[in-house]
Amino acid sequence: MIYVISSVHPLSDSRIYHRQVLSLAKHYSIKYFAQEVEGWQAKDVAYVALPQGKKLQVRLGNCWRLLRASLSREARVIHFHDPELLPVGLIAKIFGKKVVYDVHENYFKTIRHKPSIPKYLRGVICILFKMFENLCCRCFDLVLVVTDELKQHLPGNVHTINNYPHISFTPPVKQPSRGALKLVYVGLITQPRGVLNMIEAVKRVTVPVTFDIIGHFNSAEFQHCVEAEIRDLDNIKYVPSIPYSSFFNHLVQYDVGMMCLLPNPNHVTSLPNKLFEYMAMGMAILASDFPIWREILDKSGCGVLVDPLDSDAIREAIERLESNRGDLAQMGRQGQRAYQSLYNWESQEKKLLSLYEKMLGEKNA
Numbered sequence: 001m002i003y004v005i006s007s008v009h010p011l012s013d014s015r016i017y018h019r020q021v022l023s024l025a026k027h028y029s030i031k032y033f034a035q036e037v038e039g040w041q042a043k044d045v046a047y048v049a050l051p052q053g054k055k056l057q058v059r060l061g062n063c064w065r066l067l068r069a070s071l072s073r074e075a076r077v078i079h080f081h082d083p084e085l086l087p088v089g090l091i092a093k094i095f096g097k098k099v100v101y102d103v104h105e106n107y108f109k110t111i112r113h114k115p116s117i118p119k120y121l122r123g124v125i126c127i128l129f130k131m132f133e134n135l136c137c138r139c140f141d142l143v144l145v146v147t148d149e150l151k152q153h154l155p156g157n158v159h160t161i162n163n164y165p166h167i168s169f170t171p172p173v174k175q176p177s178r179g180a181l182k183l184v185y186v187g188l189i190t191q192p193r194g195v196l197n198m199i200e201a202v203k204r205v206t207v208p209v210t211f212d213i214i215g216h217f218n219s220a221e222f223q224h225c226v227e228a229e230i231r232d233l234d235n236i237k238y239v240p241s242i243p244y245s246s247f248f249n250h251l252v253q254y255d256v257g258m259m260c261l262l263p264n265p266n267h268v269t270s271l272p273n274k275l276f277e278y279m280a281m282g283m284a285i286l287a288s289d290f291p292i293w294r295e296i297l298d299k300s301g302c303g304v305l306v307d308p309l310d311s312d313a314i315r316e317a318i319e320r321l322e323s324n325r326g327d328l329a330q331m332g333r334q335g336q337r338a339y340q341s342l343y344n345w346e347s348q349e350k351k352l353l354s355l356y357e358k359m360l361g362e363k364n365a
Helices: 013-024 056-072 085-093 107-112 119-141 193-202 218-229 243-250 275-279 293-301 311-323 325-341 347-358
Strands: 002-011 030-035 047-050 077-080 098-103 141-144 158-160 181-186 209-215 236-240 256-259 284-288 301-305
Touching: 002 013, 002 085, 013 030, 030 056, 047 056, 056 085, 077 085, 077 347, 085 098, 085 119, 098 119, 098 347, 107 119, 107 236, 119 301, 119 347, 141 347, 181 218, 181 275, 181 311, 193 209, 193 218, 193 236, 193 284, 193 311, 209 325, 218 236, 243 275, 256 275, 275 284, 284 293, 284 311, 284 325, 293 301, 301 311, 311 325
Parallel strands: 002 030, 002 077, 030 047, 077 098, 098 141, 141 158, 181 209, 181 256, 209 236, 256 284, 284 301
Antiparallel strands: none
C-alpha cells in the first residue's frame, strides 16, 4: 500500500489529492493523510484527517503521527509532501520502505526570505537544511519536483511532474464578452502575491472593469488590510475559496486571469497552478514578467506580461486588453489550445504512473 502523507496541506489540496492521489489510486492501494477540511470527504480512497492548524505544536504533532503511521507493516511506499517530513522519510527508508519526496518549491530560497526566522540565523539554517535535504534525496527512491528549474538543484533520482490541470475541465470556446471587463485573481491572498498592486491598478483604470479576488488569506491582519482597500468599491470584491468541484464552472465567467506576483526568489522560478487553470478556462492572462512565465506566454500567445511592482503598468495593460476585445478572445483560445496539447495533467499522470511502475516493478501494490 502507498501512504501519501502531508503534515500541513489540507486533504482537498489540488496537487496532492485531485491529481496525484486519484491518479495513483487507479493502479494502487492508497491511504491518504493530510489536515482535516470541514465537510470534505475523499472519494474511493482511504484517508486519515489530521488535526488542522499552522502552529508549531500542531505540525510537530502531525509529524509524529505520520512517523508512526509510516512504520506500519502495511505501508510499502511513503510519498510525502513537506520538507519537515524529511526525517520521517529518512527513518522510513532505514526501515525498508520505498520513499518518494515531492518537492513543491525551492525551500532553500524560501528559508532565506522567511520573516519568521531571524535574519542572523537564516544563512546557517539554509546551509544545514540544504545539506540534510541533499543527503535525504540521495537516499530516497524517487524525488518529484514541480519545475525543471528545481530539478537542477537536487541530487538523486529526480523527475519533474508539473502542476497542470485536468483536461476534462476544459469549457466551451470563449467569445468576446460584453459590458465591463471581468478580471479575476485566484489563489492564496498575501502581500507577496501582489494583491495590493492589482487592487491599486484596478482603482486607477479609466474603463469599465470588475475584479474578483478568490481564495483565502494567510493572516487576519492582511485580510483587514485588503478589506479596507476595497470597502467602498463596487467593482472589486472578495470571494471566499470555492470548492474544487465547482471551481471551474465558476471561473468560466471571467475574461482575464491576473497573476502579478511580486518577484521574490520562489515566485520567479515557480509554475503556479493558476497559470494553467487560466489557460484551461480560455482566459487571457495578465502576469508578472518572469523568464519562465514569459517562455510559456510567448510560446502560446495567451497573455500580457508586466512589471508586477508597477501598478501603472498593470493599469495600462488592463486598459489595452479592454480596448481590444477581439485580441483578448484570441489570446484565450490560443492558451486553451496550448493547454489541451501540452499543459494538462493527463500528460503528467502517465509520467507519474510510469515512474511508480519502474520503482516497484509492478502496476499494483
